[in-house]
Amino acid sequence: DQQVKQNSPSLSVQEGRISILNCDYTNSMFDYFLWYKKYPAEGPTFLISISSIKDKNEDGRFTVFLNKSAKHLSLHIVPSQPGDSAVYFCAASALSGNTGKLIFGQGTTLQVKP
């Protein structure tokens, strides 16, 4: 069963515009959410996270929004830059379970066009 879903396999935006990547989850026990970025031939790189006690977290051009009632989170990148072109993974964890293991979505490939 896919507990974390990224329903858009790809997204293309123009440089300078906003990129919005979406993620849905099904497990109510998840209380910590992360976004990772992955370039080809590299491991995933941590981008930003959010705890379930918050509904927004911002770090520079990156903002993550969490809607617990809808079990939905999104990553906003403003303004988008060509260097942001990569695969973005949403991940969730149940910190209360104390394992820390991450459950990943399938990924969304973002292409930012100059």
Place this chain on the structure above:
Amino acid sequence: DTGVSQNPRHKITKRGQNVTFRCDPISEHNRLYWYRQTLGQGPEFLTYFQNEAQLEKSRLLSDRFSAERPKGSFSTLEIQRTEQGDSAMYLCASSFAAGVLGEQYFGPGTRLTVT
């Protein structure tokens, strides 16, 4: 610190052979995770260690897979009698214990091809 390192970066093996991968985590991190990623999918959890103790194994980890972290530092993942379905990217990650900082830092991965 240079981050998480994994060796080898690529491994091609014939079906039925055994392979072993190594992961060196960030030195201050006491948790170490192994994940497997296949094409078009996100990483899937395999197992994790806190210090030298292996605390959880996924049902994805068949009896042919074994992982160790003998001194709580580096870890090895061995696959015995490899099958073509084992072809994947094997990723290692490390972190502080969950609840303090949940972020996991990944290595570059070992790409396994079983022919």
